[in-house]
Amino acid sequence: MTAAGLTGFEKIRDIILPQTKNLFILLLFIGFIFSFYEDAKSQFIFRASQGTGTELINHWLYRTYQSNLLISPEYANQSIFKTGLIVFSITVLLFLVLGSLILLSFKLFSKLKSSSQKNISESKGRPSFVIATICIAIILIPVLLALLKSQYHFSDNFILITFPFAITLVAAFAATLFAIIFGISSRLAFTKLLSGFNSKSLLYFLSIYFLQIIPPLCIVLCGFKWLSWVGYNSDSLIYFVWIAGHCILTLPLLGSFVLATHFSVKEDELNYLIAYRISRSSIVNYSFLKRFIAEYILTLLFAFSFIWNDAGLNMVLSDRIPSFAANLQMLFIGRAADYSKATSFVLVAVTLSLACIFIWQYIVGKATKLNEAK
Amino acid sequence: MMVLKFEHVTFGYRKDKTLFKDLSFEITQPVGKGFVIGLMGVSGSGKSTILKLILGIEKNYDGKVSVTPSNPIISYVPQESVLFEHLTPLENAEYFNRISNYKTKFNRELFNEVAKTLQIEDVLKSATSVNEISGGQRQRISLLRAMSIQPNILLLDEPLTGLDEEVKDQFLQTLATLIQRLSLTVIYVTHHRKEAEFISDAILYLVKEKNIEVVSEVKQTNAKIFFNNPPTVSALNATKEIRVNTLQFKQNENGSIEPVEATLFSTDSSIRLMSFQEDTIQFSDDSGFEFKVAAETGTYTLLKLKSTQIVLTIENELFKTKSNLQVKFISLSGNINLYDNKGQFLRATKIQNNQIER
Numbered sequence A: 001m002t003a004a005g006l007t008g009f010e011k012i013r014d015i016i017l018p019q020t021k022n023l024f025i026l027l028l029f030i031g032f033i034f035s036f037y038e039d040a041k042s043q044f045i046f047r048a049s050q051g052t053g054t055e056l057i058n059h060w061l062y063r064t065y066q067s068n069l070l071i072s073p074e075y076a077n078q079s080i081f082k083t084g085l086i087v088f089s090i091t092v093l094l095f096l097v098l099g100s101l102i103l104l105s106f107k108l109f110s111k112l113k114s115s116s117q118k119n120i121s122e123s124k125g126r127p128s129f130v131i132a133t134i135c136i137a138i139i140l141i142p143v144l145l146a147l148l149k150s151q152y153h154f155s156d157n158f159i160l161i162t163f164p165f166a167i168t169l170v171a172a173f174a175a176t177l178f179a180i181i182f183g184i185s186s187r188l189a190f191t192k193l194l195s196g197f198n199s200k201s202l203l204y205f206l207s208i209y210f211l212q213i214i215p216p217l218c219i220v221l222c223g224f225k226w227l228s229w230v231g232y233n234s235d236s237l238i239y240f241v242w243i244a245g246h247c248i249l250t251l252p253l254l255g256s257f258v259l260a261t262h263f264s265v266k267e268d269e270l271n272y273l274i275a276y277r278i279s280r281s282s283i284v285n286y287s288f289l290k291r292f293i294a295e296y297i298l299t300l301l302f303a304f305s306f307i308w309n310d311a312g313l314n315m316v317l318s319d320r321i322p323s324f325a326a327n328l329q330m331l332f333i334g335r336a337a338d339y340s341k342a343t344s345f346v347l348v349a350v351t352l353s354l355a356c357i358f359i360w361q362y363i364v365g366k367a368t369k370l371n372e373a374k
Numbered sequence B: 001m002m003v004l005k006f007e008h009v010t011f012g013y014r015k016d017k018t019l020f021k022d023l024s025f026e027i028t029q030p031v032g033k034g035f036v037i038g039l040m041g042v043s044g045s046g047k048s049t050i051l052k053l054i055l056g057i058e059k060n061y062d063g064k065v066s067v068t069p070s071n072p073i074i075s076y077v078p079q080e081s082v083l084f085e086h087l088t089p090l091e092n093a094e095y096f097n098r099i100s101n102y103k104t105k106f107n108r109e110l111f112n113e114v115a116k117t118l119q120i121e122d123v124l125k126s127a128t129s130v131n132e133i134s135g136g137q138r139q140r141i142s143l144l145r146a147m148s149i150q151p152n153i154l155l156l157d158e159p160l161t162g163l164d165e166e167v168k169d170q171f172l173q174t175l176a177t178l179i180q181r182l183s184l185t186v187i188y189v190t191h192h193r194k195e196a197e198f199i200s201d202a203i204l205y206l207v208k209e210k211n212i213e214v215v216s217e218v219k220q221t222n223a224k225i226f227f228n229n230p231p232t233v234s235a236l237n238a239t240k241e242i243r244v245n246t247l248q249f250k251q252n253e254n255g256s257i258e259p260v261e262a263t264l265f266s267t268d269s270s271i272r273l274m275s276f277q278e279d280t281i282q283f284s285d286d287s288g289f290e291f292k293v294a295a296e297t298g299t300y301t302l303l304k305l306k307s308t309q310i311v312l313t314i315e316n317e318l319f320k321t322k323s324n325l326q327v328k329f330i331s332l333s334g335n336i337n338l339y340d341n342k343g344q345f346l347r348a349t350k351i352q353n354n355q356i357e358r
Helices: A008-046 A057-069 A073-115 A126-149 A154-189 A199-222 A225-229 A235-264 A267-275 A280-289 A293-309 A324-333 A339-373 B047-055 B089-093 B108-117 B121-125 B135-147 B165-182 B193-199 B223-228 B233-239 B316-322
Strands: B003-011 B020-028 B035-041 B062-068 B074-077 B153-157 B185-189 B202-207 B217-222 B244-251 B257-259 B271-277 B281-284 B289-296 B300-305 B311-315 B329-332 B334-339 B345-352
Touching (some): A267 A280, A267 B074, B020 B062, B047 B074, B047 B185, B108 B121, B165 B193, B202 B233, B233 B334, B271 B345, B300 B316
Antiparallel strands (some): B244 B257, B244 B271, B281 B329, B300 B311, B334 B345
């Protein structure tokens, strides 16, 4: 029995599960959808091969299956079943170890927190901020070391980074705008449904993520014919397609974040404004745009980060539009491979993460104050 | 003179679940004076929905909701004040001065006057965030904002929820003063007798009896009469104090009563219900209803009638004064309100030694 008088099972059944059920379903669905992309991404980025030591477990499974097929299909099937089972068991084990470590650190953190005499408002959100900053710093160390070692000069490679950066920024602005418009119009259209995260709004979130499954399905059904349909050879159109593609691909993640942010615009507040017959433009202005400036900036950074790091659409259109993923790949495995140059690309991604952490910290602080006031 | 009319209104949040059916009533403001109607009813009877229909938040209903003269300025103060955390308290209070629809209606003179009456000038001057001010101050800002456009009708939806008693009293007093000074028509939603009794001129009670989902009737009466003689048993239960006891009974041919355990509403028309204050309870050592002390709290003693689950409540001091160790029986003598088996108020009368006056 625990201090609260509930057994571990009862605690999970009555407290943890009801609170996390919807989120669990959503994350499961997101994981499923994104698994469509993950293999493609890792193939694109690593050009997985045994020789370069960049082979991941999925690549290894695929390679051994292909080579076993040469012996016989039956043998290949039996072999993939056995090795798959082992891989699955190891994965589960790793999850358990990871879960235990997280629980252990959470317990340790809770103990430290309860023993400290700090003001609650001061301590809220700060440890996570410190942990995140330390993580970023750890990532930065090898990157900076590599840069120092190679005596890298930013100015020499400024042009290499400028265009991908600029076009990504444009796409990020477009994607953010798209997500904000989507988020605001959804909130205003479904005042009750989207007032919080529950079993009903979960369906709405799931349907947004379902959008992500459309491109892989289209590619499966149409092959690469879609490139000619969208005007791959047209200079101006291809940029539009690239930006529009990113707007659609980032919508589930950005849209969900914006929708979740808009939960704080309560149904009562919207009813209040409707009751006074306040115009839509004023509602959008005061209840959303002016209120969530920090959240929208964070959305922009998310958008930039997703597009900058995207290895799907960017790689497909890399012949026409230079991007971080394409350039990074060339710098790692191309003829003119240059790891120090490649690190400058990584630096942009890391800087983005740092900026996100600071803005997130500000938003958490703001939310904490609001909750305390209530 | 302001007249608000509901004519044969039928409404439900879901098609298969009707809340109001053919509901009609009329609220008329007396000429030249402020008028407050307390809107009461049990939980789920649709008090807040009435406001939503007036405000036009809910539009899908049959029937007609009208206000005369037409196009009045209606202000609304919800249960939980709506304040924007990115605006300062002053900017929140002056919100309508920023909105094009209301800019011309915003009355600076009135704003300053109400701010002074509500005693929140200091809060408005300070540049602190609305997140740092108390619940009472938030609600005052909400009221100030509502008043700033000089409304004809003010709708208040349980505005004192979450405030402590002292702040509640201050708020109600200030509100009453403002209503009279500005000759406002006010609909005040509450389920607290004390608030409604203090502020209301009349009560509009939404009749929703147990096990019945639909509201199709309202009881509208002067506030004093409503609280002295609640028009239905549900109104009695919704507004009664702990000192008010209820007892279901059958009347014998000789006029004496016999307590019965029954669930309202009984089909047996001989079963009635009476309500009475604790001072109607008398004690005797030889006749009446046999009882025993079921429990004693810091303030009240609970008396259980023998062989039944009927419990009457009396203040400890009163019980000690009126009884002694020998008493075993309760008899009722004093003022009572009588209700029929459908829960409708019949009359106020007297009872003497368990015999109701005819």
